[in-house]
Amino acid sequence: MKILIINGSAHRGNTWKLVEQAKNCLVESQKEIEFDEVHLIEAGLPFCIGCSNCFRVGYEKCPHYNVIGKIIEKIETADGIIIATSTYNMRETALLKNLFDHFCFMLHRPHFFKSKALVITTTGGVGGHAAAKSVKGTLLGIGFNRCYTFSRASFSWNAYVPNNKTLSSLRKVVQKFYKDVESRKLYNPKTKLLIPYNLFRGMSLAYIPGTDYETEDGVYWTDECRKGLVYAPGIEVAFYKKPIGHLFYWIGKLAGNMKGMKVTYKK
Numbered sequence: 001m002k003i004l005i006i007n008g009s010a011h012r013g014n015t016w017k018l019v020e021q022a023k024n025c026l027v028e029s030q031k032e033i034e035f036d037e038v039h040l041i042e043a044g045l046p047f048c049i050g051c052s053n054c055f056r057v058g059y060e061k062c063p064h065y066n067v068i069g070k071i072i073e074k075i076e077t078a079d080g081i082i083i084a085t086s087t088y089n090m091r092e093t094a095l096l097k098n099l100f101d102h103f104c105f106m107l108h109r110p111h112f113f114k115s116k117a118l119v120i121t122t123t124g125g126v127g128g129h130a131a132a133k134s135v136k137g138t139l140l141g142i143g144f145n146r147c148y149t150f151s152r153a154s155f156s157w158n159a160y161v162p163n164n165k166t167l168s169s170l171r172k173v174v175q176k177f178y179k180d181v182e183s184r185k186l187y188n189p190k191t192k193l194l195i196p197y198n199l200f201r202g203m204s205l206a207y208i209p210g211t212d213y214e215t216e217d218g219v220y221w222t223d224e225c226r227k228g229l230v231y232a233p234g235i236e237v238a239f240y241k242k243p244i245g246h247l248f249y250w251i252g253k254l255a256g257n258m259k260g261m262k263v264t265y266k267k
């Protein structure tokens with residue numbers, strides 16, 4: 001089993017202590033686990049410059065593709081992903097947010113449908129849940145199938161010693177994550193995920209090849225493999241959720257054709 005760890009903290013501090021515990025716990029479950037670590041502080045990913053190439057012509061045209069392409073490939077090939085972030089200002093760190101800015105095109109064209117994540121964060125006292133929720137929201141938005149979260153208050157600057165209660169709760173979450181990754185089960189998407197998914201499915205029809213402002217979104221959403229589906233090919237959707245998906249597809253289609261709603265760009 002391959003586990004990718006993305007460290008969004010600028011150092012190996014309090015949060016990393018929990019990550020190390022999580023690693024130990026995973027190794028206890030399976031000796032052959034292979035870990036790969038991406039420490040964003042060392043990855044050399046510049047800030048997103050807002051060129052919008054990823055949205056318009058494909059993420060391979062991102063000026064930072066040499067870094068971002070490798071990270072995307074690592075996520076695609078990992079069985080499970082652990083995302084670590086310190087809680088700063090009640091959210092994820094700027095380092096991790098910068099990675100997510102480079103992933104924003106996948107909110108239009110979700111991608112990682114088979115990926116499952118465990119988000120680990122520590123906070124001084126408050127805001128850990130909000131930070132974990134923010135990361136989880138992004139991951140589910142870009143297609144992740146499942147996301148577990150673990151947040152704890154460290155009450156410490158770099159000298160955190162997790163107590164037994166924390167370690168035992170962490171162990172429970174890690175075991176759930178491990179079993180889920182091992183099962184390879186793909187879950188039915190929640191209704192709230194079908195809304196943005198299908199809005200983009202509908203809206204993107206206004207940007208297909210041959211239109212005034214064609215984009216990569218238009219190419220993605222007209223791919224035969226997605227035709228008529230309210231969620232990713234190969235992922236079951238409960239029958240009672242399908243009409244909701246179709247409804248938002250039609251709303252998206254109407255919105256995409258409304259006067260004044262056209263998203264333009266400099267040619």
Ligand SMILES: Cc1cc2nc3c(=O)[nH]c(=O)nc-3n(C[C@H](O)[C@H](O)[C@H](O)COP(=O)(O)O)c2cc1C
Nearest residue numbers: 013014015086087088089090122123124125126154
């Ligand atoms: C820039 C900065 C922002 C922080 N923001 C918060 C915050 O919003 N809420 C909080 O309770 N603690 C905050 N803290 C404290 C850290 O979240 C806490 O010490 C955490 O355990 C640090 O994890 P790390 O050692 O992995 O970086 C902040 C610390 C720093 C350096």
